[in-house]
Amino acid sequence: MKCYYLLPAALIGISAVVRSPAALALSSTEVSKIAVQITVRIESKNSPGSGVIIQREGNTYTVLTCKHVVAKADKYTIVTANGEQYPLDYSSVKKLSPGLDLAVLKFTSNRNYTVAKIGNSDTATVGIDVYVAGFPAPTAVVSRSLWRFSKGEITANATQPLDEGYALVYSNSTIEGMSGGAVLNENGELIGIHGRAETTVDDNSQRIRTGFNLGIPINTFVKQFPVSVARLAPAKAQPTTAPVADEFFTQGKLKLVEDLDYQGAIADFTQSLSRHPENAEAYYGRGLAYYHLGEIQEALADLQQAAKFCQQQGKADLCQKAQNLIGQLQL
Template sequence: MKFDYAFAPTIIGVSIALTQPQIAVALSSAEVAKLGKAITVLIDNKNDSGTGVIIQRQGNTYTVLTAKHVVEAQTEYEIVTPDGQRYALNYKTVKKLPAVDLAILQFTSNQTYAVAKIGNSDVATEGTTAYVAGFPKTSPAFSNSIYNFTDGRITANASKALRDGYALVYSNNTLPGMSGGPVLNDKGELVGIHGRVDTTENFEISDQNPNIIIKTGFNLGIPINSFLKLSAKAGVYAAVKPPSKSVAAPKADDFYIQAGEKYKNGDFKGAIADYTQAIRLNPNYLNAYFGRGVASYNLGDNKRAIADYNQALKINPNYANAFINRGVSRSALGDKQGAIADYNQALKIDPNYANAYINRGIVRSALRDNKGAIADYNQALKINPNYAKAYYNRARTRSLLRDQQGAIADYNQALRINPNYALAYYGLGYAYAGLGDNKQAITNYNQTLKINPNFAPAYYGRGNARAAFGDSAEAMADYSRALRINPNDAKAYYGRGNARAAFKDNQGAIEDYNQALRINPNFAQAYYGRGIVHSALEDKKKAIADFQKAANLYKAQGNTNYYQKALQLIRKLQ
C-alpha cells in the first residue's frame, strides 16, 4: 500500500450522527472483540485493501470512517460488511479531511449493521487498554482478508500530534491492511483510527545473526476527538461534541511520540534525546525506557540498551518484549547463555511467542546446537504455520547440517509466503551450490539481486558459482561488486585473489590475499591461496611460510583434509 498523504482542501455536505453511551463499564476482551467485529469493514480493491469502521446510519445510508491513505487512489473500491456483503463505493462521495489522515465513506444498504459508540480519546492515557481491529492484507499465504483483533496498551497520547494528526501510540501487534480500523477502549468505545503499522521486526543481516527479531512496539492512531473537532470546523454535524482541551506544557507523552517518529526516520540519537526527556518528566515511563533501549541497540550500544531494558523490567517484571530485546543485546555482546535465559523467560510469560522461539533458535544454532534450533523453529511454525522467517531460519540450520534438500524445501516455503524474500533466494542459491548445482545457484543469486541489488553476499555467492564453471572473468567482476558494497569482505578478496591467480595475475592475487588477511588474520584459505601463488613465483621461503600458517590454522579448526594437503605442499618445496 502506498502511503501518499495528499490533502483535500474542503469537506462538503456530510451529516454524521454519532452516539455516546451515558454510562459505560469495562467489558471483557471477548465482548469488545464481538463489538469490534460488528462495526469493522473491509475496504477492498483489486490491488490492495484496508479497513474502516461504521460510525453512523441515516435511513439506508451508512457512514464509514477510515484512514485517508486507504482510499488515496481514485479507483474502484468495495466495502465488505461483517456479513460478507459487498457494496460498491462511489468515489465521488469520498470526503477527505484536511491536514489529517482521515476520510469519510458511505454505502447504501437495507440491512442492519452495528454502529460504533464514540468514546473520549483524551482519557485513553498511558497504560489503559487498547484494542485494534482490522483486515490484514492478503498474501500468497492468505488468499482472503481475515478479521484480526489484537489487544495491547496505550503507550502515549500526545497533546501535540505528529504529521497527519497521529497522536495515539499503542503496543498492539498490528499488520499491514489494518490501517483505518478502529482503536477501541475497554468499554468497546471508539477512541481512535489506526493508521501506521508497527513492523515489529528489524533485522541484523550477517553470517552470525541472519534474522534476529527485535521488537519496537510503536503503532500510531488518530484520536477520535481530533476527528470530532475537524468535522465540527468543516460544518459536518456531529451529535457528540469534542471535549474542550486546555493548552498545557509539553508532557512526557509528547516527547515519547516524537522519539518514535525520529526512530522511524533513522534518527536514533534524536530519539534517545526525546526518550530521555520523557523519562525526566515521568521516571516510571516503562515504554520510554524500552524505546530508548531499542534506539541504543540500533546505534550498537548494547550495554546501554541492556541498562534500559533492565529498568523496564524493574517497572514491569512480566514485560516479555523487554526480555526478547535484552536477549538480542546480550547475544550481540557474546553472552549467548544470557540471551537464551531471556528468551526462556519471555516464553514463560507468553508460551505462544513465536519470535522468542525464532531468536532462541538462532542463538542455539550459533552455539552449534542445531537440533535444538530446529526444534525451536518447529515450535514457531506450530504457532504460526505461515511464518516465512521461521522457514528461512530452519532452512539455514538444515543447510548447516548439510541437509540441502530439506533447506531447499524450507526456502521454497518461505518464498511461497513472501515471493519478495531476497534472503530466501540467497539461501536457495547457497543450498544449490552445496549440491554442486551451480546453474540453479546462479539463477537464485540473480533473483536475490533483482530484489536487492546491493546485497553483497549474493555477488560473492554468484562469483563462486561462476568460478566453479571456470568463468573467472565474470567471477572477478562479481567479487569486485561485492567489495564496492562491503570493502571489508575478506571472503570476497579471497575469491577475487583466486580469480586473478587463474588469469596468472599473481601480483594482483597476492594483493587480494593480503587484504583478506588484514581483515581476518586467521583466514586459513587465504594463506593457502597465497602460498600457491608464491610457489608459482618460485618464492619457496614465502610459500612454505604461508602453507605452514595455513596448516596450523587448519589443524586448530579440525580440518584434517586441508591440514594434510598443506603439509604435503611444504614437503614438496623443502
C-alpha cells in the same frame, strides 16, 4: 548491534454516545461483538483495507477509513458484517485535510447496521486496554480476508500529532489490510482509526516491525469533519497546559532516528522518565542516544535500567535487545 526506532509510513486498517468515566468496562468478548458489527471491509484490487461505520442518515451510511486505503480512483466494494456488498461510488469519497490520513465514504442500504459510538481519545492514557479490529489481506497461511480482533494497551498518546495526524501508539498485533479499522477502548467506544505499523532496522539494515502500531485519535477527526458535527456530540477535549510524558517519549524517538539529534533525544527521554520513571522504552532510547554520543557509562546505566523494567513488564524482545547491547558495550 545497532537498533533504531523508526516511525515511517509503513502502511498496513456517529451517533456518538459518550459514557461516563464511571461506566464499567466491558469484557473483551463484549467489545468484540461491538467491533464486528461496526467494521467493514473495503475491497479493491490494489489496496484492500478496513473502515468503521460512523453515521447513518436515512438509508445513507458514512464510513471512516484511512485516506491511503482509497488513495487512488479504483473499483471499491464495501462489505458489511453480514456479508452484503455495496459498490463504492468513488465520487462520494471525501478525503480530509492534506495533513491527515483520513477519508469518509458513503454507501446506501435499507438494512440496519450498527453505528460506532465515539469515545474521548484524550483519555487514552498509557497502560489502558485497547482493541483493534479490521480485515487483514490474505496471507500464505490464511488464504482469505478474515475479520480480526486484537487486544493490547496504549503505549503513547502524543498531544502534538505526528505525521498525517497519527498520535496513538499501542501494542496490538495488526496485519496489512487492517488500515482504517477501529481502535476501541474498554467501553467499546471508537477512540481512533488504525493505520500504521512502527518499524525498526535490524543488523542487516532490513526494516522489521517492532510490534507497536499507530492510529489517528477520533477527537482529531471530530474537530475537522464538516457533516452534521452538531449531531455527533463530540467528546470534550481535556485542557492541556504543557506537554505530557507520552509526547516527550514520542518526540525523543523521532529525534533519535529521523533527526539524529542525540542530545535532543536525551533531553526528551529524560523529561518522559521524570513523569514515567519505569518506562523501559524511554531508558532504552536514551541509552541508544548516549551510545551514539560515545558516552558508554551513561549508555550502560540506561540499558541496564531498560533490561530491569522490561523484564518486570514482560517485554521480552526489548529485554533481548538491551542485553545484547549491554554485552557488546562490556567487551
